[in-house]
Amino acid sequence: MSIEALSYVLSLDVGHPTRKLILLGYANHVHADGTASYAKPATIARYANCSERTVQRHLDDLLRAGLLREGDQRLVDHLPRHGRPIVYDVAMSGEASSAWAAAYRPGRRATAARHGARGGRRAAENRVRGDTVTPGPVAGGDNTTPRAEGPEPQVGGGDDLAPQDPGIHRGDTATSPGRGDTALSPEPSPFNRPSSSPTADAEEEGQPYQRSASAERLVSQLPGPLSGHQRRRVAAEVAAKLDAGWPEDALRTELVADVGSARSKAAVYLHRLNALPGCPPYDATEQRASRPEHCGTCEDRTRFRETPDGRPYPCPACHPVPARRADGARVESALASALSA
Ligand SMILES: [Zn+2]
Numbered sequence: 001m002s003i004e005a006l007s008y009v010l011s012l013d014v015g016h017p018t019r020k021l022i023l024l025g026y027a028n029h030v031h032a033d034g035t036a037s038y039a040k041p042a043t044i045a046r047y048a049n050c051s052e053r054t055v056q057r058h059l060d061d062l063l064r065a066g067l068l069r070e071g072d073q074r075l076v077d078h079l080p081r082h083g084r085p086i087v088y089d090v091a092m093s094g095e096a097s098s099a100w101a102a103a104y105r106p107g108r109r110a111t112a113a114r115h116g117a118r119g120g121r122r123a124a125e126n127r128v129r130g131d132t133v134t135p136g137p138v139a140g141g142d143n144t145t146p147r148a149e150g151p152e153p154q155v156g157g158g159d160d161l162a163p164q165d166p167g168i169h170r171g172d173t174a175t176s177p178g179r180g181d182t183a184l185s186p187e188p189s190p191f192n193r194p195s196s197s198p199t200a201d202a203e204e205e206g207q208p209y210q211r212s213a214s215a216e217r218l219v220s221q222l223p224g225p226l227s228g229h230q231r232r233r234v235a236a237e238v239a240a241k242l243d244a245g246w247p248e249d250a251l252r253t254e255l256v257a258d259v260g261s262a263r264s265k266a267a268v269y270l271h272r273l274n275a276l277p278g279c280p281p282y283d284a285t286e287q288r289a290s291r292p293e294h295c296g297t298c299e300d301r302t303r304f305r306e307t308p309d310g311r312p313y314p315c316p317a318c319h320p321v322p323a324r325r326a327d328g329a330r331v332e333s334a335l336a337s338a339l340s341a
Helices: 003-010 017-027 041-047 052-064 094-103 108-129 137-141 152-161 166-174 197-204 209-220 228-243 248-256 265-275 282-288 322-340
Strands: 068-070 088-090 304-306 312-314
Touching (some): 003 017, 003 088, 017 041, 017 052, 052 068, 094 304, 094 312, 209 228, 228 248, 228 265, 248 265, 312 322
Antiparallel strands (some): 068 088
């Protein structure tokens, strides 16, 4: 427990009372420096008098805002894999929050939420239960990367069981009147542009030779064994990521990290490709883009603005990555229509 973290979180306005209780719950389990909370979602749900699903939803917001980040997952290596909670760090300063928000990349949590939203209530239930039940084949094979293992396989199954459930979305907004969670997550979300459609389109009009050659070269450099079918599936996903602007080197680094002991390499690669954001992380892109002149409104260092309730979003005027500027513009128009509603 950390008095410092608790008192810091108490001083924050995080825009929603339940979200604040959830953050306090995590702060109650961290070290003095704010790191290494591995409370189970059930524990946090008990603190906040809410469901585990509500915890999951607010977790996404807290991560995106940089108030939490995923910590050193090796700290739970000693726990049984199927019941392993995720390790979180709690930001102990506004500076840390800005940096974490800028570095935020949707990992398993955001991926799970995305599937939950698409798959409806059944999928959401699977997602919550997924923390304690046997993981599917993909998660099982990915035993070397804690951040990538988890409930997505069950969640994917949920897509078939329960198609659209608009009730989920109604429920989300009803619990936060006047704030509009949905307004701040414009569709398509900045982080989850479908990665497969560019490939499908390209295949229809004849794949650009160079891109598919790069994808095949990259796949041929990955540790195997991979069957021909697996090779083609991985190559198609790699090609989509290359299309989205991922540099080949960065992609290779993401894929080969700690893959040594995984049972099914193909499952690990596909799982990781699926979990990667549609466009490359901030740093990789920033190196290639020239930095526009500062607009004077956003934070100069991160080029992020903040919503009235303190959530950072990319500056629509001067963020160095055009796609992120477009994301920021969507957030602002959502804010504007939320205000006029
Ligand atoms: Zn700006």
